[in-house]
Amino acid sequence: MIEAVNLTKRYGDIVALDDVTFGVEKGETFGLLGPNGAGKTTAIGLLCGLLTPDGGTVSLAGKTDPTVTEVRLSLGVVPQTLAIYEELSAEQNLRFFGGIYGLSGSELKERVTRCLEIAGLGERRKERVSKYSGGMKRRLNMVCGLLHEPTILLLDEPTVGVDPQSRNLIFDTIEDMKSQGRTIIYTTHYMEEAQRLCDRVAILDHGKILDMDTVGNLIAKHGGPSHVEAEFEDGTCDSDRVKACVDGEHIQLDKSRIRFETSRPMESLAELNRSGLRLSTLKVETANLEDVFLNLTGRRLRD
Amino acid sequence: MRSALLLAIKDVRVILSDKGNIFWVFGFPVVFALFFGAIFSGFGREPSGMRVAVVDEDGSEFSSLYVSRLEAHESLKTERLERKDAMDRVRKGNVAAAVIIKPGFGGGFGAVFGGSDPKLEIASDPARQMEGGYLQGILAKAQFEVLSERFSDRDWMRGQIGSWRNEVEAAGGLGDTQASLFLNFFDSLDTLLRDANDENFQPGFDGDILNFAKTDVQRQREGPATPFQITFPQAMIWAVLGCTATFGISIVKERTNGTFQRLRVGPLGRAHILGGKGLACAATCAFVICIQWIAARIIFKMPIDNSLLLVLAGACTILCFAGFMMFVSTLGRTEQSVGGAGWAMLMIMAMIGGGMMPLFVMPPWLRSVSHISPVKWGIYAIEGAIWRHFTFAEIAGPCAILLAIGTVFFSLGVILLRRQDN
Numbered sequence: 001m002i003e004a005v006n007l008t009k010r011y012g013d014i015v016a017l018d019d020v021t022f023g024v025e026k027g028e029t030f031g032l033l034g035p036n037g038a039g040k041t042t043a044i045g046l047l048c049g050l051l052t053p054d055g056g057t058v059s060l061a062g063k064t065d066p067t068v069t070e071v072r073l074s075l076g077v078v079p080q081t082l083a084i085y086e087e088l089s090a091e092q093n094l095r096f097f098g099g100i101y102g103l104s105g106s107e108l109k110e111r112v113t114r115c116l117e118i119a120g121l122g123e124r125r126k127e128r129v130s131k132y133s134g135g136m137k138r139r140l141n142m143v144c145g146l147l148h149e150p151t152i153l154l155l156d157e158p159t160v161g162v163d164p165q166s167r168n169l170i171f172d173t174i175e176d177m178k179s180q181g182r183t184i185i186y187t188t189h190y191m192e193e194a195q196r197l198c199d200r201v202a203i204l205d206h207g208k209i210l211d212m213d214t215v216g217n218l219i220a221k222h223g224g225p226s227h228v229e230a231e232f233e234d235g236t237c238d239s240d241r242v243k244a245c246v247d248g249e250h251i252q253l254d255k256s257r258i259r260f261e262t263s264r265p266m267e268s269l270a271e272l273n274r275s276g277l278r279l280s281t282l283k284v285e286t287a288n289l290e291d292v293f294l295n296l297t298g299r300r301l302r303d
Numbered sequence: 304m305r306s307a308l309l310l311a312i313k314d315v316r317v318i319l320s321d322k323g324n325i326f327w328v329f330g331f332p333v334v335f336a337l338f339f340g341a342i343f344s345g346f347g348r349e350p351s352g353m354r355v356a357v358v359d360e361d362g363s364e365f366s367s368l369y370v371s372r373l374e375a376h377e378s379l380k381t382e383r384l385e386r387k388d389a390m391d392r393v394r395k396g397n398v399a400a401a402v403i404i405k406p407g408f409g410g411g412f413g414a415v416f417g418g419s420d421p422k423l424e425i426a427s428d429p430a431r432q433m434e435g436g437y438l439q440g441i442l443a444k445a446q447f448e449v450l451s452e453r454f455s456d457r458d459w460m461r462g463q464i465g466s467w468r469n470e471v472e473a474a475g476g477l478g479d480t481q482a483s484l485f486l487n488f489f490d491s492l493d494t495l496l497r498d499a500n501d502e503n504f505q506p507g508f509d510g511d512i513l514n515f516a517k518t519d520v521q522r523q524r525e526g527p528a529t530p531f532q533i534t535f536p537q538a539m540i541w542a543v544l545g546c547t548a549t550f551g552i553s554i555v556k557e558r559t560n561g562t563f564q565r566l567r568v569g570p571l572g573r574a575h576i577l578g579g580k581g582l583a584c585a586a587t588c589a590f591v592i593c594i595q596w597i598a599a600r601i602i603f604k605m606p607i608d609n610s611l612l613l614v615l616a617g618a619c620t621i622l623c624f625a626g627f628m629m630f631v632s633t634l635g636r637t638e639q640s641v642g643g644a645g646w647a648m649l650m651i652m653a654m655i656g657g658g659m660m661p662l663f664v665m666p667p668w669l670r671s672v673s674h675i676s677p678v679k680w681g682i683y684a685i686e687g688a689i690w691r692h693f694t695f696a697e698i699a700g701p702c703a704i705l706l707a708i709g710t711v712f713f714s715l716g717v718i719l720l721r722r723q724d725n
Contacts (some may be wrong), residue, residue: 048568072570085313087320092313099309100569128320144565233492 008055018207031198039207040187042230076150086130102149115143135166192291223287225261245271336538352380356389356401363409400427522621536685542591550584551631616684619702626709629716
């Protein structure tokens with residue numbers, strides 16, 4: 001559905017995107033995860049035709065020119081900046097953008113009402129956007145890109161600076177879009193978002209894709225072992241018996257507590273259970289995309 | 304077209320949501336036209352008439368009658384003062400002249416017409432000779448009018464005859480025959496005045512003795528008939544300049560806000576989006592100009608020579624500045640920089656193009672420089688339709704220049720905008 005081949009974009013001496021290649025299947029949610037300045041917004045700009053690549057090609061729904069009307073009509077973009085008119089009301093914004101996409105009459109009215117409901121702005125539809133909270137503006141910014149029901153959605157950090165309530169509403173909306181079979185590219189520097197929403201994720205840093213796979217595979221490849229910490233019920237334990245059950249490294253054992261690293265935490269816990277040792281507390285810290293990024297770059301996502 | 308119209312409606316809505324914009328686009332040009340139009344048309348000036356101080360040192364019935372005559376004169380605005388105050392006011396230029404009626408003025412014909420000691424004195428600034436001469440004429444006319452009234456008073460005339468008789472008898476230089484001739488004439492005249500009744504007695508001349516027949520001839524005007532014909536074209540240009548700056552800034556605002564990018568990823572081409580902006584700018588300009596036009600015609604009774612040519616001139620001016628707006632929007636990357644640079648350019652154009660002071664009061668060298676300013680061509684074309692009596696062929700020149708300037712700046716703006724976006 002979406003294909004980027006050897007995409008390169010330079011701003012003077014700065015290489016914003018360096019020979020990037022990826023593809024997104026129809027109905028898939030693909031994440032571009034990386035810190036600020038990694039090249040995520042540039043990638044979105046190239047995909048939707050706002051920017052012209054210095055090298056490489058883009059293909060959307062089989063078309064190599066994203067600026068043709070047919071592609072534009074199937075494309076919904078939610079930019080990182082609040083691309084709405086603060087001087088107008090939410091309803092006026094939606095009506096305007098709907099009109100631009102050729103919607104009119106009852107169809108436009110219906111979709112505007114639906115989008116206002118999705119964004120939770122039904123009651124304040126007539127109010128000027130400048131009076132809205134940051135989260136409300138962000139929600140409106142998103143539904144303005146969904147109004148024309150596009151088959152391809154490009155979401156550029158849609159949750160930047162929003163409150164938890166608005167964030168959940170945005171997540172619910174994206175999951176709804178996903179369930180409807182839309183193809184989504186989602187950029188973020190929040191690994192929790194990528195983990196929750198994306199089928200596949202590309203780790204982007206300094207304009208390059210470091211790796212790209214499903215979240216599970218990325219963690220398995222680059223996340224490192226899980227950390228298991230357990231406490232025994234009777235206050236003491238036989239250290240030889242415990243060590244025989246655990247398939248891990250860096251085992252730390254004191255009177256009643258054990259902590260170790262393992263790539264197979266569930267198997268180790270099952271073995272412990274079978275050995276008859278009774279656990280009073282258990283804590284398993286599995287690797288996540290933050291660890292993946294740390295292991296790939298030596299830096300944290302939000303450094 | 305529908306998209307461009309939607310964009311234009313949205314832009315007008317956005318612009319009108321800001322009270323500051325409303326003032327600069329709608330209010331300021333009208334205030335400008337009214338303010339300067341009122342100044343040039345003499346609004347608030349005192350009633351016309353020459354201000355004259357009158358000093359009555361005679362205090363006679365005749366002098367009183369004379370002063371009343373002067374006070375009633377439509378061309379004079381008189382003040383009764385003491386001599387010292389009157390001279391002070393002449394010195395300070397508060398009055399054009401002082402008329403001093405000396406003692407003895409009411410003593411009869413001799414006091415008025417002859418003698419080595421004039422009984423009427425005019426004190427005025429030598430630099431205001433024209434006004435002094437005009438005043439002498441008015442004074443002489445008033446004298447004749449008062450005397451004319453006196454001639455119809457038989458008792459007063461008989462008193463005068465008595466005093467002349469006494470003067471002749473007392474005069475030593477006349478021979479007996481000559482003295483007798485005068486005395487007989489005075490006696491006959493006295494008898495006539497005594498025997499005549501009021502109904503058949505008519506004075507020899509009436510108050511119209513120095514009256515003139517007047518015919519009003521309207522001077523053929525080369526220039527504007529009213530100052531509003533000068534200030535309203537300027538006001539129209541200011542409205543256009545206000546729109547140009549406002550919409551230029553709105554383009555950069557859209558770019559910094561991201562709405563421009565959102566529009567660009569929609570099914571609209573860049574030309575559509577910019578065309579919509581241009582349409583909104585043009586429509587707003589046209590709306591303001593129409594309001595000014597209506598106000599000028601209805602409230603200020605401003606004559607418009609050719610309405611069709613005014614529409615043409617207005618349209619070309621609007622298109623020119625809509626193109627210029629595109630260029631203004633590329634002068635910077637922020638609203639502040641575009642606003643500052645845009646207004647600076649527009650102000651210079653207005654200054655040298657006759658937007659601030661009329662072209663005809665500019666020195667010749669500045670009038671030559673003004674050719675480079677589209678403001679000059681806009682005002683020239685609009686004035687051509689309002690009061691310069693331009694034909695279509697004559698207005699075609701400035702209109703073509705306006706369209707050429709607009710096209711050049713529009714193209715330049717689009718090229719720069721494309722370069723900046725990428």
